[in-house]
Amino acid sequence: MADRILVFYGSYRSDRAGIRLADYIVKTLKNRGADAELIDAKAVGLPMLDRMYKEYPEGEAPAPMEALAVKIREADGFIFVTGEYNWGMQPGLKNLTDHFLEEWFWRPAGIVSYSAGRLGGAHANLAWHGTLAEMGMVVISSTVAVGQIANTLD
Numbered sequence: 001m002a003d004r005i006l007v008f009y010g011s012y013r014s015d016r017a018g019i020r021l022a023d024y025i026v027k028t029l030k031n032r033g034a035d036a037e038l039i040d041a042k043a044v045g046l047p048m049l050d051r052m053y054k055e056y057p058e059g060e061a062p063a064p065m066e067a068l069a070v071k072i073r074e075a076d077g078f079i080f081v082t083g084e085y086n087w088g089m090q091p092g093l094k095n096l097t098d099h100f101l102e103e104w105f106w107r108p109a110g111i112v113s114y115s116a117g118r119l120g121g122a123h124a125n126l127a128w129h130g131t132l133a134e135m136g137m138v139v140i141s142s143t144v145a146v147g148q149i150a151n152t153l154d
């Protein structure tokens with residue numbers, strides 16, 4: 001059976017560039033036989049964190065949150081495509097991930113970072129490593145860092 005991999009991306013900007021990298025990752029995983037799906041935090045549209053998923057009584061979480069919880073639970077692994085704002089994480093993706101905890105547990109996660117500059121989002125890449133580990137994921141040591149994102153993919 002093909003590995004079910006969720007690819008998370010979280011820029012909310014109108015002119016966002018990282019979506020091309022996220023699409024490229026999904027396409028590459030599919031070409032390698034994985035059952036990959038893009039989870040675009042902006043499209044999912046969770047509110048700023050109020051209640052975590054687990055704080056809702058069973059069956060009462062908003063529909064997009066419930067649907068995403070099911071997808072996360074059923075996935076074999078995760079890729080986080082992470083841009084960098086002021087040496088830190090993009091808030092849209094962090095907000096999405098914070099809604100869940102146990103749903104993430106014990107699956108491998110890879111980080112693909114990017115930025116406008118030459119460092120490829122290295123600061124955000126490092127920050128995500130600790131956060132994903134705190135949320136119970138096993139962060140793989142292999143990583144990808146893409147610099148000059150605006151000129152890198154069409």
Ligand SMILES: Cc1cc2nc3c(=O)[nH]c(=O)nc-3n(C[C@H](O)[C@H](O)[C@H](O)COP(=O)(O)O)c2cc1C
Pocket residue numbers: 011012013015016017018019083084085086087088114115116117118119120121149150
């Ligand atoms: C608020 C803000 C802060 C940024 N801070 C950094 C930064 O610290 N390091 C960096 O390399 N690029 C930084 N950039 C440039 C981003 O890497 C570039 O705009 C990138 O395309 C953002 O990802 P997105 O287009 O998917 O939203 C920043 C951009 C914004 C909008």
